[in-house]
Amino acid sequence: MNNRKQIIIAISGAFLMGAIIGWAITEKKSDPREELEHEHVAESSVFTCSMHPQIRQDEPGKCPICGMDLVPVSSANKNADLDSPYLLQMSSEAVALANISTTTVSEGEGGFSTDLNGKVEADERRISSVSANFSGRVDELFVAFTGQEVKKGERLARIYSPALITANQELIEAKKSKDISPKLYEAAKQKLRHWQLTDSQIEQMEMQGDYRTHFDIFASSSGVVSxxxxxxxxxxxKGQVLFEIIDLSKVWIMxxxxxxxxxxxxKGDLIDFKVNALPNQDFKAKVSFIDPVLGADSRSVKVRAEVNNSDGLLKPEMLVTATVSSSNSENGSQPEVMIPSSAILWTGERSVVYRQVGSSEKPAFEMVVVTLGPASGNMQSIKSGLEIGDKIVTNGVxxxxxxxxLSGKYSMMSHPESQPFKVDDRFLVKLDGALDAYLALKNQLVSDQSAQQQAKVLVEExxxxEGKELSQEATxxxxxxxxxxVQSALKISxxxxxxxxxxxFVILSNKFIELVEAFGTHKEVVYKSHCPMAKNDQGAFWLSEFAEIKNPYFGSSMLGCGEVKKAYRKNQE
Structure with missing residues (x-):
């Protein structure tokens, strides 16, 4: 019995030892691809905010500071080919999570279409006024309301005019002695012609043999009484405007x-337009005039077309949506490079797109600065920067x-710019005093305190x-x-x-940033920071002497909102 127990124990021990050895061997031979995959998933599962990189979460969501969608953190590519600051490597998982899609740059059709809005207006050349050519009292009206249609020569009103009665009497008396004094007779008729009476009216006055007490006012053109x-x-x-008549047989589309x-x-471009009142009817016209003056408030010009309106369907003040088509091509016979407008990031003077240069397994994107041409609906022509056949990011830009x-690459807001002016250290040292006054002013706002006194110091600094040592262009x-x-600081003070x-301070900061970017700095380092929520969510920049974010636009209410966008260093070109 004891022998049997010993045998069972020995066998069980052997099984146990084999299991332990098998586990150890399996652990040592684990697939390295699984380890890399696990490591990669862990890295891709970190999400952050483009505006607030200090935010890190393990899952997609919204930034708790600005509310923007969080994006996955991409791993930096270690290949030498992608060391360029213009190139960004992203994992295929990150591309999928960010819903990034690309489009191939296509060739345009050599023409452009532009969607515009406007309204129907009366043709100014077809608006006429009916004025009183003599004084008097209105005794009868034959046009009782505006909007009434009238024909040319139609009677509009009857006026009692003592002056015309007198002139009528003079004509009758002059007619009696016209054989003796024909000049006096002609002078009496000419006086009535000066009051815009027609020859037929004058003849009727002569034939009556007695003077008239009332005189009629007639329409000078056909149209609608406005x-x-x-x-x-x-x-x-005399000279008073009695009626205005608009001929609507032709109207303007403005x-x-x-x-x-x-x-x-x-001029001459084709216009296809609709009016809201007639949604099922299409109209066509051609551009007949383009206003040579740009409106200061609207930043737009008026484009005019003339349309035949004999059926009266188009009425002044109707709203119009139109598409203007042009066959004009700035490149002549060269093909137009066209891309969707959604692919473009506008940054003031610069426009940026991202071109795909990697494969689907290893996606990589290159930032490209492009020069824009005219727009055509949702498409934008490109003068330089891209070629037909390039693949660009159109969704998820x-x-x-x-x-x-986040990867430290060049981006829309951190593109390299060369310092335009080279100045010696003497001028930069002088700028230090003004920059110190600016930073002191900034720190007052950070502390939620008035910066009036610091603004006065800045003005003096x-x-x-004087800048006598500067070149003419730099001056x-x-x-x-x-x-x-000075003007901005005076307002603060x-x-x-x-x-x-x-x-x-928004204006002041922009000018100081422009100053540092133009001439450089003598300080060891100055940081350019940005808050996307300042200026009613339009975003605003400021300069700081330290990298830690201390927001001057919100102070203690949102002190840490912002991100360092750039660092200006001493003797940096």
């Missing part, structure tokens, strides 16, 4: 073309740009810098920035409340 300025019993003076559309519209920022730039900085001071 204004009736008199009523029965009114006394009218469209608003904004600055970015003006270059693609020419902001996600790619945000990933580029900036005024003392022009310096004087423009100097005047703008004038006794505004702190919110208005912060509004002016």
């Amino acid at each position: 204004n009736r300025n008199i009523a029965v019993g009114d006394y009218v003076e 469209l608003d073309a904004y600055e970015n559309n003006i270059g693609s519209i020419e 902001f996600a790619v740009d945000g990933a580029a920022q 900036i005024k003392e810098i 022009v730039k310096w004087k423009g920035l100097k005047n703008a900085i 004038s006794g505004l409340d702190i919110e208005e001071e912060r509004n002016q």
Whole structure:
């Protein structure tokens, strides 16, 4: 019995030892691809905000600071081919999570179409006024309301005029002695012609043999009465406008073309338009006139077309939606490079797109600065930067740009720019005093305190810098920035409340950033920071002496909102 137990124990021990050895061997021979996959998934499962990179979460969601969609953190590619700051490597999982899609750059059709809005207006050349050619009292009206249609020569009103009665009497008396004094007779008729009476009216006055007490006013053109300025019993003076008549057999289509559309519209271009009142009917016209003056408030010009309206369907003030088609091509016989407008990131003077340069297994995107041509609906022509056949990001562009920022690559807001002016250290040392005053002003706003006194110091510091050592071109730039900085600082020092001071600080900061980017700095480092929620969510920049975010636009209410966008260093070119 004991032997049997010993045998069972030995066998069980052998099985147990075999299991342990098998586990150890299996652990040592685990698939390295599984480890890499696990590591990669862990890395891709971190999500952050493009504007607030300090936010890190393990799952997609919204940024708790600004509410933007969180994007996956991409791993940096270690290949030497992608070391360029213009290139960004993303994992295929990150591309899928960000819903990034690409489109192949296509060739345009050599023409452009522009969608414009406007309204129907009366042809100004077909508006006529009926005025009183003599004074008198309105005794009868034959047009009782506006909107009434009249024909040319139709009677509109009857007026009692003592002056005309007298002239009528003179004509009758002159007719009796016309054989003796024909000149007097002609003078009496000419006097009536000066009052716009026709020859037939004058003949009737002569044939009556007695003077008339009332005289009629007739329509000078056919159309619709748009204004009736008199009523029965009114006394009218010579030259007074009695009626306005509009001929609506032809009307104008007046469209608003904004600055970015003006270059693609020419006289003679075809217009297809609809009016809201007649949604099932299409109209066509051609551009007949383009206003030579840009509206200062609307930043647009009026584009006009003339339309036949003999059926009266189009009425003034009807709203119009139109498409202006042009066959004009700026490149002549060269093919037009066309891309969807959704692919473009506009940053003021610069426009950026992302071109795919990697494969589907290893996606990579290159930031490309492009020069824009005229727009055509939802498509945009490109003058330079892309070629037909390139693949560009059309959906998820902001996600790619945000990933580029987080990876330290060039992006929409951090593109390299060369310093335009080279100046010696003497000028930069002088700028240090003004920059120190600016930073002191900024710190007051960070502390939720008024910056009026610091603004006064800034004005004195900036005024003392003459810039005599600068070149002629640099002097022009310096004087423009100097005047703008002084004006903005004076407004801050004038006794505004702190919110208005912060509004002016936006302008002041932009000018100081422009100053540093133009001339450089003598300080070891100055940081350019950005808050996307400042200025009513429009975003605003500021300069700081430290990398830690201390927001001057919100102060203690949102002190950490923002991100460092750039660092300016001493002797940096």
